[in-house]
Amino acid sequence: MAFIQSSPLPRVPPLKANSMPGEVVSVVGNVIGVDEETAYSWPACKFCGNDHLGKAQNPSTSEQHPFYYCFQCKTSFEKPLDKMSLDAYIACNSLPPEFCRIKVKMCQKSITDLLPQQEGKLGYELTSVLGKLIGPLFCVLSSSCKSIQNHQKNDVMFVLEELSCFANNP
Ligand SMILES: [Zn+2]
Structure with missing residues (x-):
């Protein structure tokens, strides 16, 4: 008798120090900050x-x-739909926060999950998401740059964009 184990999601490697732009990686971590300039919502059809x-x-x-x-x-x-935009800085499990900064452009569903259950209004409740655990989020690494101005040798900024196709699955 054959036992077939099916895995619903493809194996996605965690974000690593040597992950390259264009790679799909999974990210688990705690929110340590938000990019307030990206935090807004707008009505959509x-x-x-x-x-x-x-x-x-x-x-x-x-x-x-x-x-x-x-x-x-x-x-x-x-x-209308309340569409939301939010970029969060996270401390990732697979990379120590003192090693690098990680910014994730989150998709609608993850933002909704993260925000407190009150009308999803952004702007005033941003501090309430600090420390929250998010992930695993499946993201595309859009850039990874070593900061030269900064004197910390290993200060790498990773910019990730969540793949909304995963989150939109029912
Ligand atoms: Zn329409």
Whole structure:
């Protein structure tokens, strides 16, 4: 009798000091900071995800709730998607934080998971994510650069972008 073990995800190596740009790596770690300039949210079409929206007045009610109109779908709707952007600095399990800085551009689902369960409003609750454990996130290493200005010899900055295709799986 054969016993077949199936693994649902491909084996993704953890981020290492010698990981090269373009590699897909997995990252597990604690959030040690956020890039506030990247922390924002915007309304997007709930049908196609497009952010090219116009505001319209609901014609059928006298309420002041704005209606959004998607120029792509040519549809109006009341509740848009709350799309979010957030880059987090993390201390990675596979690399000591004193060795390098790691920045991850997170995808929507990971941001939602990370934020407290209150409306997902960014900007004011950023400190509440500090110390939280995230991952494993599957990311593409977009750059790895040695900082010359910095006097720490091994200060390497890794910039990663999460692969949203993994996170969008049901
Ligand atoms: Zn649309």
